[in-house]
Amino acid sequence: MDREQFSSYAKRRSILYDTRAGSFISPDPRAHILSALQRSAVDGVLPRVIFAGEEHTHPLHHAMQYELIKAVNEMDDQPLMIGLEMCWRQHQRALDAFVFGDGSFEKLAKRTAWKLTWGYDLNHYAKVLAYARKERIRVVGLNAPYQLVITVGQPGDAI
Known part of the structure; x- marks a missing residue:
């Protein structure tokens, strides 16, 4: 569709x-x-x-x-929180700034490097994010940076 x-x-x-x-x-x-x-x-x-x-x-x-x-x-x-798999825990400051601060989608995209970290259109998530901002619902990043995931997933010597 x-x-x-x-x-x-x-x-x-x-x-x-x-x-x-x-x-x-x-x-x-x-x-x-x-x-x-x-x-x-x-x-x-x-x-x-x-x-x-x-x-x-x-x-x-x-x-x-x-x-x-x-x-x-x-x-x-x-209380309610919304967790997003597309954001890293390191993006928390940017997510908080969006919800509790400036509410700028443009700044959120820049601060989280959205196109690099997720790649899918931010507009798909706009209604949820705007609702979180309106209702002052904390949005939290749930994912880890790709490099960390890749490193952890590599075979290596057991400790």
Whole structure:
């Protein structure tokens, strides 16, 4: 689906398939998130970590992530953080400056060397990032720099 198709896409035509229930459900995370978390509770404690994957260039995946983040944020008064695999832990100062400071996408891209560290269009993540800024939700970098990952992955002598 390209940008033109996505911009004219009607949410009411969307459906999700719940693999656990074996049935189709509406694409509104607000309608399902609490019951899904309750099914995964341990000793009555709801999980506090939710993973949302994506095909990096699929606009509907990004739209659903945005809706999921909003639903979780509105679910209760517990603090929320958004973790991004495309950012390194070393980018934390830049992420904080975006959310709690200047809110400039241009500066965020420059400060994180977005095109080099991630490569996918920053606009795919713009709604989530803008929402984090508006709601003052901390965004954290989860990844390690590639060189560190490559170095750790190299075979070598055991210590």
